[in-house]
Amino acid sequence: MKDIAQTVGVSLATVSRVLNYDRTLSVSESTRKQIFEVAERLNYSKFKRRPVPVTKELKIAIVQWYSKTKELDDLYYMSIRLGLEKRCEERHFLATRTFHSDLSSIDADVDAIIAIGKFSAQQVTAMAQLTPNLVFVDQDQLAEGYDSVVTDFDIAVKQVIDGFWAAGQRRIGLLYGTEWTTDEKLAVIDPRYLAFKHEMEDHGAFDPALVFSGDYTNQSGYEAMMTAIKQFGSDLPAAFFVTNDPMAAGALKALHEQGIAVPQRVSVMSFNDTTIAKFVFPELSSVHVDTELLGSAAVDLVADRYNNGRTTPQRMTIGTKIVKRDSTK
Structure with a gap:
């Protein structure tokens, strides 16, 4: 600090x-x-993969589905963008950015678009009209014929639940997020909710009463946890999985205000492991997502198309690791 x-x-x-x-x-x-x-x-460590030279200086448009203000509320997407811009600089590509899916500022002669976040079919079509070279980060568009870089949510969530299970915590609450694409034409289902539900059902332990939704913001995490505390009182679950760091930070605040000790009474596991995970009290255990690698890989996919003439769409799935800190036993 x-x-x-x-x-x-x-x-x-x-x-x-x-x-x-x-x-x-x-x-x-x-x-x-x-x-x-x-x-x-x-917080970054240098991505050491050696760049492959490209025969021309590519012009890449970065389309961020978040606005500048909203980007600060969930550092996950900002971290991806920073990693992407850093990789463009390393490869000497010319990168321009646009926020909130505003395509009007993109030059007509752009070589590729890297889209960060979630996009409706109509938005994908609009981007494809500008260039056929599209790469999506954090949304799987392989079925539509576009390169995609995604996180392996299924294995990550399984590891979280296995960790709680090994600690004897069978009754696990979930705080997850819901949102829409910027044109409000596609509801985005949190893949961690789906993975959690599937995994807990496999354990015969899924209870919809222990599931609370928010909008990925700090305030919604606080409100969701306060709802859980009021609803269950002394029967509050001993473990909660929260699907992003801002919501988890809000949940910690609610638990602290109500005098509920973390992790002695309630363990909290978060997701993404952005910078704020280390600056809240207690420090958040979190699933670490290599956001710099997500951004770097997207740029490398663009370069690969130009270097090798690849036309077959490719999906890169990036693994995760659990970082244990003070919020879990």
Whole structure:
């Protein structure tokens, strides 16, 4: 946090409060954005795969389905974008970015589009009209004929549940997210919810009463956990799986306010392992997703098409690992 504070030019207290989503802090959006971006960059390890030279300087448009403001509420997508931009710089590609799926700013002579997030069929068609070279990050579009880079959610969720199970925690709650594409034409189902339901059913332990939904924000995590606490009281499950870090941070706040000890009474496992996982109290155990690799792999898929003339669509599935910290026993 000292490194972040020195780089941005703010106090240590300001960094701490911003990373803990303290909305009572009076700080500009520009400073807030800087703090999150610097935190993510300092958290990176260099991706060491040797670049393959491309015969031309490619022009790549990065389409981020989040707005600039919303990107700060869920660092997962910002982390992917930063990793993608870093890889473009390493390969000497010209990268331009557009937020909230705004395609009007994309140049007509763009060589490829890398789309981060979730997109409806209509949005995919609109991008394909600009260039046939599309790569999707965090959405599987292989069936539609496009390169895709995705996370292996099924194995990750199985490992989470196996970990709780091994600790004797059979009654496991879930806080997950729901959202829509920016054109509101496609409801996006959280793949971690589907994997959780499937895995718990295999254990004969799925209970829909223990499942709570939010919108991936810190506030929705807080509200979902408060609902669970009021609903179950002393019968609150001893373990919760939360499908992203902002929601998990909100859940921790609710548990703290109600005097429920973590992890002594309730264990909390999060997902994505963005920077904030290490700046909340207690520090969050989380499934680490290599967001830099997700972004880098997308750029490499574009380069591969130009280097090798590949036309067959390819899907890259990136594995995860569980990072245990203080929020779990």
